[in-house]
Amino acid sequence: MTLDTVKRALETPGERQPYAELGMKDDEYQRVREILGRRPTGSELAIYSVMWSEHCSYKSSKVHLRQFGTKAPKSEALLVGMGENAGVVDIGDGWAATFKIESHNHPSYVEPHQGAATGVGGIVRDIMSMGARPIAVMDSLRFGGATQPDTRRVLPGVVEGIGGYGNCLGLPNIGGEVVFDPCYIGNPLVNALCVGLLRKDQIKLATAPGPGNKVVLFGARTGADGIGGASVLASATFEEESQAKRPAVQVGDPFMEKLLIECCLELYQADVVVGIQDLGAAGVSCATTELAAKGTGGMRVNLNLVPLRDPTLRPEEILMSESQERMMAVVAPDDIPAFMAICDKWDVPATVIGEVTDTGRLVMTWDGDVIVDIPPGTAADEGPVYERPLVEPAGQTALNAAGPCRLPRPTTGAELRQTLLTLLGSPNLASKEWVTSQYDRYVRGNTVLAQPADAGMLRISEVMPGAQDTDRGIALATDGNGRYAKLDPYTGAQLALAEAYRNVAVSGASPLAVTNCLNFGSPEDPEVMWQFAEAVRGLADACRTLGVPVTGGNVSFYNQTGTDAIHPTPVVGVLGVIDDVSRRVRPGFVAGDLRVVLLGETREELGGSEWAHVVHGHLGGLPPRADLEAERRLASVLTTAAADGLLEGSHDLSDGGLAIALAESCLAGGVGCTVTLPGDDPFVDLFSESAARALVCVRPEAFDPLAELCARQGVACHGLGVTGGTALSIENLFGVPVEELREVHTKTLPGIFG
Template sequence: MTVHNDTVDAAKANPDAPQPYVELGLKDDEYDKITKILGRRPTDAELSVYSVMWSEHCSYKSSKVHLRYFGETTTPEMAEKILAGIGENAGVVDIGGGDAVTFRVESHNHPSFVEPYQGAATGVGGIVRDIMAMGARPIAVMDQLRFGPADAPDTKRVLPGVVHGVGGYGNSLGLPNIGGETVFDEAYSGNPLVNALCVGTLKVEDLKLAFASGTGNKVMLFGSRTGLDGIGGVSVLGSESFEEGAERKLPAVQVGDPFAEKVLIECCLELYQAGVVVGIQDLGGGGLACATSELAAAGDGGMRVNLDAVPLRAENMTAAEILASESQERMCAVVTPENVEKFQAICAKWEVPVAEIGEVIDEKDRYLVYHNGELVVDAPASTIDEGPVYERPFARPEWQDELQEQAPVERPADLKQALFDMVSSPALCSRDFITEQYDRYVRGNTVKAKYSDAGVLRINEETNRGVAVSADASGRYTKLDPATGARLALAEAYRNVAVTGAKPVAVTNCLNFGSPESADVMWQFREAVHGLADGAKELGIPVSGGNVSFYNQTGDEPILPTPVVGVLGVIEDVHQAIGHDLGTVDEAEVLILLGETDDEFGGSIWQQISGGGLSGLPPQVDLADEERLADFFVGNTDLTGAHDISEGGLAQTVVEMAFRTEGGVKLDLSAVHEDEFVALFSESASRAVVATTAGRVDAVLARAAEKGVPAAVIGETTQGRELVFGDVAVDLDELKAAWKATLPDLFGHAVGANSVVE
């Protein structure tokens, strides 16, 4: 059976044929603009291509005007180590000695609500292919997850599937999951956030970029066959808000095959090594339409594509469906004619389907697509790739001043009970239920992962050079003050990397916000971008790339604005990486607090769990303090352990350190703050706890003074199995049991063969 084509000739002959552009996410003015570009109505295939490529997910049409600020604030000194930056599939950083690292974080939020397992799994698969497209071997993944209240019925539906999807895909690829974050908040009900991060490694000279150049060069599609799954994924799911019943949009969710992707990784690496790839692009959001039009727009010619050559796994697919399909595990390469046979041979070796689907033509910017021998797309590639640019209205919300008025902080009558309440809350309890479903040590180069502030990986097995990676965000802080919230996310990720002994060198981000059609949301977004960009400039580390996810809201209620910020650091010898265990030496350890503690509870976990809602200002942060703190850690060999202080304050930090020892800890809170409650639970920034032996205390304090970091001895390890402060003694085993029990009690119904709960 031959599929009917709406051809270019038919479009010219039937200019008034109705088209479902509204259903595809296009506005009236956008459709009119397309007709002006083409000089006629678009064909069905052209409409599909433009609707996908002009979606918020692919075009960044509402965020472009603000994202330019990252470039404006990046100095030449900041950019000199960036081999590939904003606009590429992933940022690539020169870490020295000929080694480079690429990393990126991306969202797969709406698909993960609709179909949690496949939504999360294909989110991991997509970010891995972004890393592959830079010429790199993917070496690790991380995840940033946010759900509604932990005890909500829908969270019980979504969380197990998401976690299983992240673990199932990553584990099957043989990639260690080296860290992440899981947050519960009412604001994410009906719109969870699933952000996946991937790290890859390559030699500097092996960098690959996405462009189609060289007239006569061939366009090769390789990987899985193209099917009907994922059609409309970015235009239907990624560019609109959820309404009731949105979970039924199953056809728009992609279906992943991690084993096909594992073979694709090895195939790509051999293709790169053989030198047969001119340009490379992964197929993710927007499918073949996105990959081919972006390659054409970035090249020095145009492109002719023949859809009849695309290997299909469904019958009677239309040109629009083939172009828009988001079937997973596919890549698109540009290859010189003399290398096509070698390219095909390598694909055959790995049993990866491959097809020559087009070629580069000498007509600059021309994008031609044929199906059933007829022309179905004839458009300028640049107009597809660039999309419209909107300057959406933005204004500081009328409710912002009232929100920032600090409600009185409820002080607990019983600090011991408060500690149990905090540690066992869904906000701070053990994530073992989640992380034990992930393989952390596969590939053998994971140095730090479980219970570590940042994941640490060996990159070079000869020199032991490595990297540390962390990603953080607080939607609560960001709603109170978007610019400060973004700076705090940057500060925490930077600090998490620093306390391992690594030197922070680059930033990536995934900016999750509500509808850009809301002036309130756009103000939050703009403020967060400026806060992050200015913060990166102050720290002297560049933003190497990022992702924007809009329309994260249910009806008219947006999520908490959530700028996830990832930081990459370099450590010259991973054997010198600092952990945060206590009890690693035979003698007692002394605990030292770095930084100053103030009465700061706006947006804090204490405010959240004590029923205080959300109000006030978030902790204030001076990034110069963060930089001094980082300098303190680089090359410091006097420490036996270190842990940053963030959510939950000093109490959470010390408790997490104490859980890893067979002994106990005695604290002197008067050395922290005159108010014990503030000392325990304040979330002041730029702080960490370090451990050392008695003989090295003076050296640690002297180094802190040299670096300009406030430091005070606040406690020591003890033989008893208690945490003692003032008149309070807490049994650490009881506290640990409460800490570990929360998530299994909530989600034990979902424990299966792939779950391990201690």
Template sequence: MTTDAGTASERVSTTIDTVKRAVDTPGLAQPWAELGLKRDEYDRIREILGRRPTGAELAMYSVMWSEHCSYKSSKVHLRQFGEKAPPSDALLVGIGENAGVVDVGQGYAVTFKVESHNHPSYVEPYQGAATGVGGIVRDILAMGARPVAVMDPLRFGAADHPDTRRVLPGVVAGVGGYGNCLGLPNIGGEVVFDPCYQGNPLVNALCVGVMRHEDIHLAKASGVGNKVILYGARTGGDGIGGVSVLASETFADPSAAGTRPAKRPAVQVGDPFQEKLLIECTLEVFREKLVVGIQDLGGAGLSCATSELASAGSGGMRVELDSVPLRDATLSPEEILMSESQERMCAVVEPDKVERFLEICEKWDVLATVIGEVTDGDRLEIHWRGEQIVDVPPRTVAHEGPVYQRPYARPVWQDALQADDPAKLSRPGTPEELREAVLSLVASPNQASKSWITSQYDRYVLGNTVLAQPEDSGMIRVDEETNLGVALATDGNGRYAKLDPYTGAQLALAEAYRNVAASGATPLAVTNCLNFGSPEDPAAMWQFAEACRGLADACLALGTPVTGGNVSFYNQTGEVAIHPTPVVGVLGVIDDVTRRTPMGFTGEGDLLFLLGDTREELGGSAWSEVAHGHLGGLPPAVDLDRERLLAEVLVAGSRDGMLDAAHDLSDGGLVQALVESCLRGGLGARIVLPEGTDPFVALFSESTGRAVVAVPRSEELRFTDMCRARGLPATRIGVVDGDSLDVQGQFSIGLGELREASESTIPALLG
């Protein structure tokens, strides 16, 4: 690379701001506001240091105290996940590390986490989504695990909106391109369309990794004299102020600032092939036990990695910033510290192991450089061109940032929204109208097949994928000899959460929990990605507070601790916020993946049972959205005791060979579940609705705690006896048979017509 040496010299040598200069020039004006800091935050930094910060220190504090990195508005509410955490023998590493770790038996541990890359994906869809995948994969890698699968809960604006056609293809290509190049199967997720996400798409990325118990690694810098090694890609100008700043402010109103956000720091640029080398290199240094502590470089880049490692360690750290390999020699120290260039990691290595560490990096063609060492002090010191430019207590940067008690209040419009009951909406009353309502539902963008999207992802690479979308949960085999496996599902319904954020968060957990159990796995633990509007808006903050309270209460009731996650605020354009969208991921374990339960009806003659109770619950329902564009009323009630009971029955039925298929009931109710199971398995169903029931309510209600299961005739008595003994309602509603969905006395729709309705929508809108 050739550079303009004169320009570099001019930018660096004449503007370097040393600690000594900061002491000597206390009144120097500094751009704290431009870097996103508030006046009181800047004053607090001066108080901590006893002087004004240098430019490099100001850069570090600004990115590390940003909303995205510091959780300054959410900490007071997130504490509930620890305070209300249920006892768990399975939890090995909880909240506070790169990712949570769960014991799944046989000496194996699984680590998993979901994070957001929402704002960068709107600015630059392909790279925003791709680097979201890359970042979450490195979080899992940093725990000592081999990444084995990814998932991607996605939300976009209206499916027919022009900007959705700009954003969605790039996001999908970024998710698929990066994951496919890494050789990681994409086993699940969601794709949801709603006008509220116009200008604020949600791109959440989940990764799961597997390791042995003894291989768990934590992010800490301990051992005086141990070396700090930066390895991976060179540091460039891409991503300076990236997600750390971009995700800490609302986008401007498009009507005033065009169709793109006005504030556009450079989005990171990913290189999946470099990341693949980084993964294999890191796993080899783990195997040889060469690492004391390790941290990936994601949001806030070197500022985060150095301060967090030093903060979690037993001493201080000294870093020579000149040693950082650069792609652009003109970068200033502040830019180097703020850069969020991808595919980089930081390791703490004992001196006598450095040579071997570097040999392994060279073997994998991974650039590695010693940039510092652990000291016996309690400061993070950074030097540049022989001058000290940073001298800070690392905990004040990484873990002792501002904590805000943001004001929050129930919105004035909430009562009117909940009073707008969908019971007043006109309903299909004749068999012909019911038939048309079913076809309209099945063809709607949110209920239609997403195969046009998911076919762009490799779901079966590595050979251990047992279940993948559109199944209720993704499932991965952990041990090829014993068939031990894990299942994961992510869910969230912003419409429910808009109606009642407390209940909406619980419904997200309940659905993911139910999805995992439907496949035969026992739910163990939770991760979450909490996507909300501006924390400076009391209404959005109330939604967030209620969702946290609801999720914490539900996790306690279900016995599933939160292991970690992510908060994404400022998902707002002008004054218009997205629906509150808590996305919840649930991980479960299954002793033998050969006993899993798929969702498709494949056993002709199998008996169909509806498990659970159906009530007239249509608030926030798919039917009310599709038929009337309506959002109002109350969401379905949550019964967590019923959810636990249903899960026990589904897991026992899978384990004991009593079920050929199972599918949870959620968006679209019973009829949507039946259509999906028929199309997935290629067989139809004859349905007889219970006598005295309203056909419309029976088919379209979204009451929770329900599932439809296919039971071989030989297992009917054993299965119904189990349900009766446990107190779970099990109503026989039909049989797997033929090539149509036949609701007797009402309508019949051939599978060909249903498939056309389901599979043609997304290609027509986006293809």
């Protein structure tokens, strides 16, 4: 095959190029020709096709995502916001935390183990590239119906991939979600989150300043795996035959990644890194264009110097490969010997492949010929921006009108008891121990809360050198509800944030910042774009009200098979800080003779509820109201009560309502309770999913101080009863032994997945 050089491109302007096969539209290809003043070479076409893909350029979402900046609340804690590899927030005592969540959905359907594993690897490298030590991961997972055959194919591989990669890295998996719904059949969602720690004055950025500085590619060699993964798998409608795209799925090596982590940390400590970028989606194409665009504007690269696993790779393939465990650094010439010595110490291959220039051009050569000569910003920052048409779904009004009010409801004690057990044993509410037992939740010894707690929590001391003088900790939670967002994407996105915010507060930590992963169908469908626009608007408005900024995140479009899109599924991660981890609040009922207290107001809100979904297979009506001011007041009560030592245990109320919160609280400590419901309708009291509520237990002498705190904050405080005994007893209605609750709760997933 003839090498397609810039010289040849000038000589053959009419040569047909496979831009459509690479996911580019006619007008996008023509725009590239206008930018260059000629047709692109094959290598240039490869760069633009991946950098302008939906996954990399956010071309359909940019116009909406800007709200996260324009509506952002003022936050002195925000050190690095959107636009970098991950957001960074000040957590006090000179320390900063960086965290982000991203999707690896389509690869995880095509090749579940590697798709999920490399999702973890990619998000870990995003955190590394900020100058931080990764300290924990989380995952938010969605699958089709639990008993559907394809779920039984996909889920075990995804769990093995997440656990295997994270465990090999020595990173605790401290939380997340596992949700089942038929809408995700053929389109599972695998959203991975990582959090890291660093000194707040040691942040690294993806920039290439300083003409003459060297460009170093280090880590694993480049192979044929993952070629075009971003554009082939994540930026196009997902069809049944997509399993034939296995070569586009990356292959991970967690042992190399572990070496890369330690190598990077020593490089940072030695202060020999000017700028750094991980190689994730779009590989060398992304790293070179983004570094150059954010630096002094130019870079010269010799692609022959890229270390290869497959020597037959052509330049276009090298540029599009998404092989894992690779980083690119900008290093001053005088620091190259020290840089290479550190890489050699950790057995991490490193090669100088180019240097920074001030020409404003990214120039690449192959066998001495120029094959790329482009303005890097046009690929990295100036891709197409679409204002897609928005149309409210045709059936939205009818869906909202078809609420659950006419569904048969349990009325007797026996019927209420059976409803509780049915929900408790349903796949979405059953114990996820079958999944989480495959993850190491406590490796490194700094985990103080993990699944099934509402939020994961880590102490800072002993994680990083010099942190032993602080009792500070961080808490994280991820949440989302696709059924709520289907009914009302604006409110559904706010409820996702509200639940994650509440879960962090329930642990005793103060919510500080937000990341998100927005999973939707095709942006070319106006109804999907309406859902997306409403969700972004809702989330931005909620962040402003709650005073928590969005630090970054990910948009995942084209989550549909044919014309069948998933429910709109905004997943929100919230990071919080606690001054003293010894003041954390454990989940559930931790002892007998404690007062059981319900915080917040209960209304008849059953649209999109687990009761309607599990018992009746129904979806319709409106989701619970998102009362953000109530959420803020509740969080203030929870964090203040935790700091004052008033709370012995706590649990948020969400899916399944009070009934599930009571059952899970009993199971958490193996302690029963006797309670009296506060309202007139036992069914609503037990199964409503009203937001801004939490269940806590306190020592008898702490009840009055808690009630006074609630009164000052305007939070309803209902004393329900006491802990103790061996059963969950609802006065005058029913009782269930704790051991029966445990049997029902724990048998579901092992029964399905073996």
